[in-house]
Amino acid sequence: MTLYTSRQIGLNGRHGGMIAPVIAVGGCDLHGPQSALSPAGVGAEQISSLFWWMAGGAVLIWAVVIGIALYATLARPRKKHDVQGARWLIIGGGIVFPTVVLTILLSYGLMLIPKLRSTGNVDLHVAVSGEMWWWRVRYTSPAGEPVELANEIRLPVGKRVSLSLTSPDVIHSFWVPSLSGKVDMIPGRENTLILEPTKPGTYRGVCAEYCGASHAFMAFRVVVMEPQDFEAWLTHQAQPAVSSGSPSARQGEQAFLVNGCGACHTIRGTAADGRVGPDLTHVGSRLSLGAGMLPNDAQTFARWIGHTQQIKPEVRMPSFGMLPEEQLTALATYLSGLK
Amino acid sequence: MTEPDANRDDPETPAARWHSLWLLTLGPAFWTMHFLASYITAAIWCAKFAGRAGSLETVRWLIGGYTAVALVGICLVSWFGYRQHKLGQATLPHDADTAGDRHRFLGFSTLLLCGLSFVATVYIALTVVFIGTCE
Numbered sequence: 001m002t003l004y005t006s007r008q009i010g011l012n013g014r015h016g017g018m019i020a021p022v023i024a025v026g027g028c029d030l031h032g033p034q035s036a037l038s039p040a041g042v043g044a045e046q047i048s049s050l051f052w053w054m055a056g057g058a059v060l061i062w063a064v065v066i067g068i069a070l071y072a073t074l075a076r077p078r079k080k081h082d083v084q085g086a087r088w089l090i091i092g093g094g095i096v097f098p099t100v101v102l103t104i105l106l107s108y109g110l111m112l113i114p115k116l117r118s119t120g121n122v123d124l125h126v127a128v129s130g131e132m133w134w135w136r137v138r139y140t141s142p143a144g145e146p147v148e149l150a151n152e153i154r155l156p157v158g159k160r161v162s163l164s165l166t167s168p169d170v171i172h173s174f175w176v177p178s179l180s181g182k183v184d185m186i187p188g189r190e191n192t193l194i195l196e197p198t199k200p201g202t203y204r205g206v207c208a209e210y211c212g213a214s215h216a217f218m219a220f221r222v223v224v225m226e227p228q229d230f231e232a233w234l235t236h237q238a239q240p241a242v243s244s245g246s247p248s249a250r251q252g253e254q255a256f257l258v259n260g261c262g263a264c265h266t267i268r269g270t271a272a273d274g275r276v277g278p279d280l281t282h283v284g285s286r287l288s289l290g291a292g293m294l295p296n297d298a299q300t301f302a303r304w305i306g307h308t309q310q311i312k313p314e315v316r317m318p319s320f321g322m323l324p325e326e327q328l329t330a331l332a333t334y335l336s337g338l339k
Numbered sequence: 340m341t342e343p344d345a346n347r348d349d350p351e352t353p354a355a356r357w358h359s360l361w362l363l364t365l366g367p368a369f370w371t372m373h374f375l376a377s378y379i380t381a382a383i384w385c386a387k388f389a390g391r392a393g394s395l396e397t398v399r400w401l402i403g404g405y406t407a408v409a410l411v412g413i414c415l416v417s418w419f420g421y422r423q424h425k426l427g428q429a430t431l432p433h434d435a436d437t438a439g440d441r442h443r444f445l446g447f448s449t450l451l452l453c454g455l456s457f458v459a460t461v462y463i464a465l466t467v468v469f470i471g472t473c474e
Contacts, residue, residue, distance in 0.1 A: 099458055103461075103465075106465060107465060110468075110470060111469050113469065114469070114472070119474065
């Protein structure tokens, strides 16, 4: 049911050869869209680099300590060490050397934090609210108007973006491993995360803090685009909804309003102005449905509307399986046509 | 490594009041107090005075002071531990069932815990060396 399987959520990186046997056993893909070791952003590059240095340091310490242990138990030197010499070998290899290596690694890790946390020279601000179990995303259009979207974030490549992260219900955690580290979204508090994507592409983000029954179904896509494409996309998203105008779509629009969907959802340009659930003004243009769960097409849309609770347990939207099949199809046609 | 007769009780067997375990806890206690004092000072400074992007300059000096006090304290406790460890003629591993070896064992354990506490305290202090703001 999910768009990405565990096979796609893999590891990657120029050091992949070191861990290839482990990956082969685990069945992971080296080119997953959710890989912290396949960085596509400045933050993820620094974190990936830190990971490899720490892995190298750990291997070095392990090799020295185990090497001395093997020397002590297996080697048969012609001239035995005196007690004092053996003691210094133990203290040097078992205490001094690991402490020095760990101190260097700790200092390197601490040096990275100010760079990762700096909020200076930001090109774009985006507000993201983690809600059970979806993501409310607010941009400001080129005309200065707020534009609310859901479950998908688009970013211009090479620009520094400041995300203000909040939550109205429980603690969530915003994490796009390919772009940066994770930051918690805490009710009553606004945290900031800086993203600076370096490679265009589509990446997967998740909620990294258990937040209830459908926590595992709280994902999203991040699309990194060329700056001019991003500007065009945002200008389009700021526009009101435009229905395809087909008879089925017109019937779907009526069904949307008559069945009270507008009490929870907004579709700009119509009477629907609810704020409980995701804004659906351009829902047909998104890459997925149900917060990263399902492909976005009319058939899946009908299944989502009719079986919401079965697909995403305990979500606030009720299942509308009681609607006639014709209405469900019309609703799906209308909504998937809102590009 | 034990010398002949090293494990029998020494003539300088320590007094009963020296059998206390408290010395063992003092090194980690300095480490704990240093961590709490540093964390609480930085938290109050950032929340009440400097703001989220404020400078930690003042806090750096305070934490530097805490660190100096903690490290001197840990060194003093180490010295007491070392003296306990070195009591009499016995050498490591201090594993005989005698009052003297128990005393030396506690001293040696104190010395090792102080080493760990010293490194941990320095690691905590490193945080404010590299991080200069509340961000």
